[in-house]
Amino acid sequence: MLKIKDLCVEADEKKILNNVSLEIKKGTFHVLLGPNGSGKTTLAKTIMGLDHHKLKKGQIIFGQEDITKLKPEERAKLGIALTFQHPPAIKGVKLSEFLNRISKTDAYKKYLTTDLLERQVNVGFSGGELKHSELAQVFATEPKFIIFDEVDSGIDMKRLETITKMIKEWISPDNSALVITHNPRVIELLKPDIIDILLDGKITCSTNNWNEIYCTIAKYGYEKCKECKLSAD
Amino acid sequence: MDMKNAKNANYLQIDNTIRQMYASKGNIILPSREAFEKYDWTRKYFVEKPKEGYFIWIKEQTDAPLFSCVSIKTKDTRQELNNLVVIEKDLKIKIRGTCNSMEEKICGEHKAKGKIILRQNASLDYQHTHKWGNSDSVKTDYDFILEENATLEYNYKNLHTPKNLFLKTSVHSHKNSSANLNIVINAVDSKIQVEDVIHLKEKNAKGILRFRFVGRKNSETKTTSRIVAEASAEGHLDCHALLVDEDASIVLRPELENKNKDSILTHEASVGKIADEQLDYLRCRGLSEKQAIDLIVGGFLR
Numbered sequence: 001m002l003k004i005k006d007l008c009v010e011a012d013e014k015k016i017l018n019n020v021s022l023e024i025k026k027g028t029f030h031v032l033l034g035p036n037g038s039g040k041t042t043l044a045k046t047i048m049g050l051d052h053h054k055l056k057k058g059q060i061i062f063g064q065e066d067i068t069k070l071k072p073e074e075r076a077k078l079g080i081a082l083t084f085q086h087p088p089a090i091k092g093v094k095l096s097e098f099l100n101r102i103s104k105t106d107a108y109k110k111y112l113t114t115d116l117l118e119r120q121v122n123v124g125f126s127g128g129e130l131k132h133s134e135l136a137q138v139f140a141t142e143p144k145f146i147i148f149d150e151v152d153s154g155i156d157m158k159r160l161e162t163i164t165k166m167i168k169e170w171i172s173p174d175n176s177a178l179v180i181t182h183n184p185r186v187i188e189l190l191k192p193d194i195i196d197i198l199l200d201g202k203i204t205c206s207t208n209n210w211n212e213i214y215c216t217i218a219k220y221g222y223e224k225c226k227e228c229k230l231s232a233d
Numbered sequence: 234m235d236m237k238n239a240k241n242a243n244y245l246q247i248d249n250t251i252r253q254m255y256a257s258k259g260n261i262i263l264p265s266r267e268a269f270e271k272y273d274w275t276r277k278y279f280v281e282k283p284k285e286g287y288f289i290w291i292k293e294q295t296d297a298p299l300f301s302c303v304s305i306k307t308k309d310t311r312q313e314l315n316n317l318v319v320i321e322k323d324l325k326i327k328i329r330g331t332c333n334s335m336e337e338k339i340c341g342e343h344k345a346k347g348k349i350i351l352r353q354n355a356s357l358d359y360q361h362t363h364k365w366g367n368s369d370s371v372k373t374d375y376d377f378i379l380e381e382n383a384t385l386e387y388n389y390k391n392l393h394t395p396k397n398l399f400l401k402t403s404v405h406s407h408k409n410s411s412a413n414l415n416i417v418i419n420a421v422d423s424k425i426q427v428e429d430v431i432h433l434k435e436k437n438a439k440g441i442l443r444f445r446f447v448g449r450k451n452s453e454t455k456t457t458s459r460i461v462a463e464a465s466a467e468g469h470l471d472c473h474a475l476l477v478d479e480d481a482s483i484v485l486r487p488e489l490e491n492k493n494k495d496s497i498l499t500h501e502a503s504v505g506k507i508a509d510e511q512l513d514y515l516r517c518r519g520l521s522e523k524q525a526i527d528l529i530v531g532g533f534l535r
Contacts, residue, residue, distance in 0.1 A: 071516065072517050
């Protein structure tokens with residue numbers, strides 16, 4: 001479904017992503033793990049077409065199409081979606097109004113309370129409300145592939161369980177997902193098909209052995225990943 | 234009020250002709266010129282004998298909103314209105330006023346001077362909408378006089394600006410009165426000057442001036458908003474503007490003048506552009522850049 005080849009992204013002459021390659025097949029569910037500052041959100045934004053000027057090299061294929069030069073809205077129309085870690089407030093626009101504008105379905109309504117639908121987009125939302133709103137928005141556009149950026153930020157464990165359950169319910173053989181997190185506990189909840197580890201702008205490991213990854217990082221932190229036998233380098 | 238609803242207007246003027254005039258029982262609507270002749274007391278509010286315009290005198294409670302509509306239909310029409318609205322004691326009234334041009338490129342000129350008097354304990358909810366073509370010139374000068382305990386909610390919205398717009402609004406607030414003004418302007422191909430002031434003249438008067446301006450292509454907006462406290466009172470200015478296009482400019486000049494040590498006057502003001510994060514966010518949801526800007530601007534002006 002998605003192929004990323006040799007992506008290099010720079011900001012202020014500093015390499016953020018360094019020859020990143022990744023393939024996400026149709027019907028598979030990836031988790032991208034990495035410490036803060038490893039380049040996870042930059043990778044998400046690059047896939048979505050944001051900050052295009054920072055992309056120095058590489059190619060992104062979605063389905064059969066080279067989308068490397070497409071605008072974010074063109075990628076969205078092809079079926080790529082991104083949930084934001086820090087979604088901006090859109091004052092004066094009700095969430096229900098916005099969802100009606102972008103949605104292809106009203107299935108999103110089950111994720112949101114009437115009260116939240118009547119409020120302005122992301123204005124004064126709590127951490128949990130932001131996550132619910134983000135998920136409802138991307139589900140409403142009926143994408144084929146969703147990047148969930150930092151699913152666990154700003155929410156407690158109970159809410160994280162609800163959010164991960166919603167993500168797992170969305171997964172099907174026809175679509176794919178990439179969940180980005182720095183928290184290894186998220187893996188345990190999601191039980192993904194593949195885990196990719198991003199360290200210092202490089203994917204150092206891709207494996208389906210999520211349990212081993214979870215135990216290793218939970219015990220030793222990301223330092224151990226640098227010397228791990230599963231490491232791609 | 235759309236023109237299709239104009240048949241329900243209490244006062245309808247097209248070009249320089251009054252097409253309709255209707256007042257509910259106990260209330261009076263007249264051409265200003267006639268009121269000037271008929272009621273001596275109105276002369277202290279009309280500076281000179283009016284050429285045209287309306288006189289609305291509300292003496293009985295009416296729950297339905299009162300509609301006024303002044304339109305320009307014919308090319309090169311010049312309007313020079315002198316309006317007077319008086320709302321008597323204890324009445325709670327709604328007015329929906331529209332001033333517009335009915336055609337594009339008709340080079341109309343609309344000048345309106347008016348006084349709106351709210352007697353003791355009176356309350357007015359006034360929604361004022363302007364919709365002009367970009368060859369028109371518009372100049373308005375309104376005075377609101379709020380007697381003791383009077384309450385004013387005035388919402389002025391202009392999403393279709395004329396070539397030239399001069400908008401002057403003054404509020405004179407007396408004891409325990411409250412004024413809440415919201416001015417919303419979306420400037421496109423326009424030169425705009427706005428001068429608004431609230432005079433808090435007596436004890437416990439309250440005033441809020443809230444501006445939302447958007448500067449779009451080929452527009453120049455200059456505003457001076459001012460609150461003057463002459464007695465122990467409270468006032469707040471809230472002025473925010475968005476500059477959308479490169480060839481637009483906005484000057485916001487908030488002024489607070491405090492002549493009483495027990496008064497509290499505050500303000501907040503900003504002129505900025507649409508944040509890139511907002512545009513990126515909406516584009517990731519499938520909106521084009523133009524659609525995203527329109528959505529953000531629409532929300533900002535709401």
